[in-house]
Amino acid sequence: MNRDFLSVNSLYKSFGRTVVLSGLDLRAARGEVIGILGRNGAGKTTLLRLILGLLQADSGTIALDGKVPDAGGAIRRHIGYVPEKPAFHSQMTAEDVFRFRSAFYGNWDMEKALSTAKRLELPLDKKSGVFSKGNLAKLAWCCAIAHDPQLLLLDEPTSGLDYLIKDKILDGLIGELVTAKKTVIIASHVMEDSFNLIDRLAVLSAGKIKEIHEAETLKAGAFLVTARLKESAAMPDPAAILSSEGRIVSIGVIGRENLGKVLAESCFESAEHRPMTPAEIFRALLCRTKEEL
Amino acid sequence: MITLNQTSQIPIYDQIKLGLKGLVKKALLKPGDIAPSIRKMATDLKVNPNTVARAYRELTAEGFFEASRGQENIISPRASKLAEAAAKNIAQGLETAIKSAFENGFTWDEIETIISSIRRKLI
């Protein structure tokens, strides 16, 4: 697969003395849906803002279909961005926002914006200053897709939204994936909602993409091993332990090949295993990064 | 219509295929019916449309769908036969396995214990 539609190489970014990204690499093919999992403060938003050109990297390169984000902001014509906390000029209604933004994009589709708003049940004539969190998310979503961008960046797209709104937003996203081959990056610290949408899952920790898995492979090869430790034996890999009670430990294992190894550990008296739920998978992935934070 | 098992080892696209086959087996879907569109299926199940597309492609290859006429996927007349045949094969296989378990001295309880542990493993 030709993974150079979006290519991020060796990205470094620090704010003052705080290092946020230290050598981050990420490559995506056109039409891929990538989930980025990371703890709060891991640098997901920083990465997205760097791709948008809203921040300037200390070093490293970013290229979207050959285009480079610069101070001029032209790359944002090709990117649809739904930020974590969408904000608009409070005196503008949704329709005002559409009209205002339409002037900035060459291929703004007002029909699409309005019909998406209608489908999401977004009021067009109320001032955005009084919008609830859900309405703000809906408005941001409409704005993000109205100019038919090649890349969609979604920052915590479903967090804080109720089930019904979540459904609507995800419906919209799926609709976009059906109609056109769009590349999507979903950055979140909760991945359950999008687990079935993503092609690959990247784990962002310690300023880098620590690991990246095909979603299918991850699901097929994630097991929860519950084992009993032999008397006075120590765990060879404490990082993998999800929980422990006396001599009974729960370990998250990623990869079928690792399952056999873990089950054969000499320090175990007995062990059994089952597939992990998505939530358990994410916890396991993040737990492995615990010591680095 | 179809329920996905998030913790299953079985990949989503396989679950979709099995789900559709199950619907046909229960006569909830009959040959000649139009299967839900990829978009509808993806939206309802909250999965990547590519995943649904893959399942549908394979179903078409297996003969479960009629060779596609435009956008629609129509349940082929062979589908129920395929579903029945698959079910019959599996039932037969199970019977054979359990019979041989008995012959090897397993009790019903032991067999049930094995079934439970397989269940945990697989699903």
Add this chain to the structure above:
Amino acid sequence: MNRIFILYFKKNLPGVATGLAVALLSIPLLSRFSLFADPDILLFFWVSIALPAAAVVLGGMTGAEAASETAKDAEAVLPVSGFARLAGAGLAAIAAIAVIAAVLLAVSGHLKHGTAYIQGGLNFGSAAYLLGLLEACAFSFVFGKLSRSMIAGAAAGGGLAVLTTTGILASVAVDSLLLGDGRAAYFKILMLGVPGFCAILSLKYLSEISERKTKAGLRNLGPAILLLTIGLIASGGLLAVSKARAHKLLIPARQGDLAYLNFIYAKNTRDCSYKLYENPVKGEFSVVGPEGRARVVKPGKTKSYTEFFKDPVHYATEASLVRGDGSVWLVTREKEYKLYYARPGGPLEFQADLGLKDNPRLAMFRLGDKPYLAMTSRYDSMQYLAELAPGLPVKWEFTGAGTDEGRAAVIKKKKASGKYAWLSEDKRKLIAAVNGREAAVCSLPYKGAAFYHAPLYEAVRSGNKTRFFLPLMKNGKTALYYCMPGKAAAEAWDAPEGYMFEFRTNHEGSAYTAVTRRINGNDEKRVFYVINETGKMLPPIDAGKAFAGRSFKRALPVKSVGDEVFFLLDGRTLAKTDGTKASSVAELGSRASDAAAVRDGILFRDKSGLHIAGWDGETRSLN
């Protein structure tokens, strides 16, 4: 950027409109109250306080608003650069202020004296005011953005604008008032627009650092700081240059204030080989000698900036006299009147405190070979005269009450000096004082007439000849005669029509008089009678004919060489003629002033300092 401009302009419009309405309505409403009865006072208030305040407040507010998180979140995600976003907002604030100012200025044209306050000095003042206003708004926007606070932005922006404007305007004042360099002043006023423009440009680099969080290296911080401070640097630089130029200024020291005694002054320019100049900024005096070199005779002090601002200029000369040998007498007034004397080639040395009270009028002049200081009290017109000698105390001699008595006293002294002759009672003899005793110099064939306003005839020395020139009434018309001591009177030139002024001498010994005809009600000195440096009487020169093709108002003979006479036309052109042929020698330039003949040429002053135009046409600078 246009869309952002429109967005912010629309945001500011309600505030602008309200402000405008309040401003316009307040004028007729408040003028009902006696305090504000005069609409001009209100207008003055709006112009000098309210509008500048509005400029910095609006600028600071818009800047803080544009930098707020909500604005950034709502706008930054759009495909415009951070610079375009900020510049659009900043320019909207500036445009709003420009609109208010334009309306107020236009309205003021309809109020009676309103224009005087704002448009006085006119293009200068209005342009400076408007540009300063917009600059203050621009600075306030930038600092409002940086500090995210309207108040901090307004304060810092206003402060920076005040500093920048003060420096530039002070330099403009020095240029136009002291140095007479209006063109440079006008250019500097226009420059007032530049710092504000640069401030907006600096947003390009500031947005890199503050929004895109680029490492604040030299590439971004350098240009940003430069653009923000360029106004201050230019302001300081221009002020420094103007201050330096002011310290090099040389203004001719005046002889004094007794205009009504003008016939006493050195109409003979023989003493003009040396000229005294004052630098009123430094308090320094210099003497320029005949060869055209300036020598400091009383050193001054370079002023610091605070001193310069407090008291930039002080013209200290009350009266001065420069002798033909280069000696100098000077009366200065700082707080007290002080008398100074410089020997030829030496520095000015303090002679005495004059202890004068009540601000009298002073003048210095030469009577015969002696220097005199004359004083007239402003309140009772009492006249006093004192003969000056180095090292001796000043003794005032009362010469009378009123100008006539004072003049009579001076005439008496002139007669006693032996350098002047006068007519006898019957006007048939010329009398002069020889060795202290009055004696007849020569007898006249006709009765003598008087030169215009002058009862005395000065001895004219040129070459080694001494002559007294005087008009005689020959057959009902005036004829110019001269007599040399011991010889009979002879006719000088054919009786000219019109009336003559007395003879004046030049430094190298030539002398001249001119016949004035009244044409169209104006006096026109056109025909000159010149005695050249060897004492030869040249044929009359009609300046109008000799310099035909050139238009001039005043012609002054300044030197003669053989049959040629050099003329200074309107103080700006040096030309020579022999009566028939004329040629241009040197152009002093339209900005030349205080032109005077010295030994080596014409000494004159223009905005770049002192120059001397040589008799050969070569002009060189004395600075």
